[in-house]
Amino acid sequence: MQRVRVSSYQAPVHKLGDSQMTLSPKFRLAATQSSLLDPSIELELSFRGEPLIPGLPDDVALQCLLRVPVDKHATCKAVCKRWYSLFGSKEHFFTRRKELGFHDQWLFVFAHHKCTGKIEWKVLDLTQFSWHTIPAMPCKDKVCPQGFRCTAIPHQGVLFVCGGVASDVDCPLNLVLKYEVCRNRWTVMSKMITARSFFASGIIDGLVYVAGGNSTDMFELNSSEVLDPNKGTWRSVANMGTNMASYDAAVLNGKLLVTEGWFWPFYVVPRGQVYDPATDNWENMATGLREGWTGSSVVIYGHLFVVTEHERTKVKVYDSETDSWCTVEGPPLPEQICKPFCVHCCDNRIYVVGRHLHLAVGHISSLCSRGSSRKSCRFSVQWQVVDAPETLFDLTPSSAQVLFA
Structure with missing residues (x-):
């Protein structure tokens, strides 16, 4: 199976260097960037008396421009040098939004x-x-999108994409990617301990939990693990009470609820498990909960x-x-x-x-x-x-x- 090599626990996309990992040309970064994207240029232009919007103080004008929809940024860059500096870099644009408390x-x-x-x-x-x-995710071109699990920390503007399955070889992945809104870029995180697809995931107290799913030999898993995004490390937690792939999952009252889900026609009753991180223990899901999910x-x-x-x-x-x-x-x-x-x-x-x-x-x-x-x-x-x-x-x-x- 082709894998992404990570030089440290958290490596930015432009440092990917695995010869076995083929990325589309769209992932290649330009060798040089315009000096107009340097925030110091914007400051210099403001000192020269060039306003962001004629007739408005810069702080008021900035509040207006930071509300411009992203799909209009390409047009806005052509207005003047200061607008080019603001709209030319998504990272610069969203950094300014974050500084001014946009939410x-x-x-x-x-x-x-x-x-x-x-x-x-x-x-x-x-x-x-x-x-x-x-920007596109740095992963294999031929993947089954339903095999990934996506979860997020909304107020931090951070999105995680884990696992997946390579559709050309029908092989689960242990890839972990993080997207940050303020940087508008993907980062390759430390790989999961176990490659898995169609599994459960959820965030509890800022930690990313994954459980179950399909393994590399397409058998269902009972293993679980957790990622600390700040440390960039995975560790194993208690195994589930049964081997199962996940149809859906939710975090409720600080616990991870995992359901196998119904399959039409309803030949078998679905299984369900509940994980409590406080006790590192799994228990069977209540009958009514799993049968009505x-x-x-x-x-x-x-x-x-x-x-x-x-x-x-x-x-x-x-x-x-x-x-x-x-x-x-x-x-x-x-x-x-x-x-x-x-x-x-x-x-x-x-x-x-x-x-x-x-x-x-x-x-x-x-x-x-x-x-x-x-x-x-x-x-x-x-x-x-x-x-x-x-x-x-x-x-x-x-x-x-x-x-x-």
Whole structure:
């Protein structure tokens, strides 16, 4: 199996040097960069009295320009030297945004072309509702996008992509990649201890946990491990109670919930496991929880919600007191959101991305009355549809994550 060589526990993309790893020309960085991208040039131009926007103080003008959608940056670079300096480098642009406290939500969608199988990330600015692209991941060209597991630390603007499977040789990967919004670049992290695909993943207290999945010989795994992003090291944790690949996973009340998922037709009852990092112990998932988990999950208001795939795409919520699922009041998922789709959330909103990258935003409202138990609350949902441009109609989503930028 071809692998990525990492010279240290965290090596930037442009230091990749493995002769066995073939990267597309798009990953090669220019040997030289324009001096206009040097932040000191911008400072020098400001001292010369060249304003960012004539008639406005620079601090006010900067607040305006840092809100310009990314898909307009190429046009903005042509305005003047100072604008070129600001918009010419994504790292410089997002560093300035971070310094001034910008904290907007962006939806990162991992998608593949249904005809060619090519993978790429598309990003929707949830404030401007404009799409743009980030640099391609440094990985093999022929991969199965569904085999990867993506997870994120939203408020840090950090995205992790782990594992995967090389489709040309049907071999799981132990590749780990990190994307940082403020740097607009990928970094190759230390590889997982075990190569795996179709596994569970989740972030608890800033640590990345992975469990189960398919191994290099295509047998299901029971091993689990955790990554400390600050140290860049993986370590093993307790094995699962059974060998299983993961259909879906969620982090609820500080625990990692892993479900095998339903397979149509429903010949077998799905298995489920729950991991508690405080005790480093796995236990069987409650019967009602695993049997009713028939879709993609999100956690809102401390409750587990599922966008179902077998029940007319109605949202439902888990009631831990009765170990049962309740239908969320409101309309079903809009018809524009065709399967397969992927689901994520932020605050009280569910984001469901369907084929052609059409987006449905579900606004979840709590219907709890005063004095009622928090666990027995009722909820309702209202949907808003954001149609994607025709240029994205060839794409099918595999994963979605919300990051702040």
